[in-house]
Amino acid sequence: MVLQQTVATITKVSSLIDRLGSRWARNSRARGHSSSQSLSRRWVVNCIHLRCSRSLAILHLLASGKMVNLGDVFPNFSADSTVGSIKLHTFLGDSWGILFSHPADYTPVCTTELGRVAKLAPEFTKRDVKLLAISCDSVEDHLGWIKDIQAYNSLSGDFPYPIIADQNRDLAVTLGMIDPDEKNAAGMPLTCRAVFVIGPDKKLKLSILYPATTGRNFDEILRVIDSLQLTAVKKVATPADWKKGDHCMVVPSIPADEAKKVFPEHKVHEVPSGKHYLRTTPLP
Ligand code: BEZ
Numbered sequence: 001m002v003l004q005q006t007v008a009t010i011t012k013v014s015s016l017i018d019r020l021g022s023r024w025a026r027n028s029r030a031r032g033h034s035s036s037q038s039l040s041r042r043w044v045v046n047c048i049h050l051r052c053s054r055s056l057a058i059l060h061l062l063a064s065g066k067m068v069n070l071g072d073v074f075p076n077f078s079a080d081s082t083v084g085s086i087k088l089h090t091f092l093g094d095s096w097g098i099l100f101s102h103p104a105d106y107t108p109v110c111t112t113e114l115g116r117v118a119k120l121a122p123e124f125t126k127r128d129v130k131l132l133a134i135s136c137d138s139v140e141d142h143l144g145w146i147k148d149i150q151a152y153n154s155l156s157g158d159f160p161y162p163i164i165a166d167q168n169r170d171l172a173v174t175l176g177m178i179d180p181d182e183k184n185a186a187g188m189p190l191t192c193r194a195v196f197v198i199g200p201d202k203k204l205k206l207s208i209l210y211p212a213t214t215g216r217n218f219d220e221i222l223r224v225i226d227s228l229q230l231t232a233v234k235k236v237a238t239p240a241d242w243k244k245g246d247h248c249m250v251v252p253s254i255p256a257d258e259a260k261k262v263f264p265e266h267k268v269h270e271v272p273s274g275k276h277y278l279r280t281t282p283l284p
Contacts, residue, residue, distance in 0.1 A: 068207070070207070071203055079165065082146065092200075092202065096197065096205075097132060098129055099132045099194075100194065101134045102133060103179065115149050115155060118161070119153065123222055124222070124225075131161035132161060132162055133163040134164040135164070136169055169188070178190075178192070192210060193216055197221075205228050206224060226243075236248035236249060236250060247281060248280070248281055248284070252277055256268075256276065263281040266279050
């Protein structure tokens, strides 16, 4: 909490310094100050700004040790969003949930991603998965950006999921989503493209981090959710490139006699080691 408050304060100071710097530069030009006077003012502003950015980077590194691990209850945060205030666990109810983060509004890759997820929304609903996006800008920015997302991706009507506002990076820091290589024009760190899948028990089932420069494949996210939902209730694991309907692997912890009863159609594959660990079964 102290760490988050410190990050929020430094973020505010940094953007204040940035605004002050721009105003100084405008005033200097208007008053006809010499270019050396304007330059020295700009230099002071840049120095303070750089210190803020460095402090933020260090704090983000410290905070990254606090990432939510698989099996942890996902933090029940409250946040402003495009549909009003959201408390995560209440928003999820008894459903599965996916929280996916974006570096910033009005950016090209994010615009394609949010559009793709909007198009796939019925697929997520079929799987009882609630969608929630987050981006490091204000609700006002999000609402304006949604119009661009819909226009670019040929979408219309209500936007099918909320976008959380995280302009102070409070959640980005808490959830370990900062991408140290990406900064906005003011030097503020941006989030990576994180994907968190949360189960109906509110525990983290999967997390994936992509850098800001690589857009995600949301068909893969749906595939992964199919696997998570199957393996949550059956003692199977899904092999490479598995798709719903394909054969699965019987998990190694099931002894042979139990495997015969639970998966009567399973097949044991002979391998040079002579070990019977490769057991496939039709979808149970
Ligand atoms: C994008 O969404 O296009 C983007 C955002 C931050 C860095 C690079 C790309």
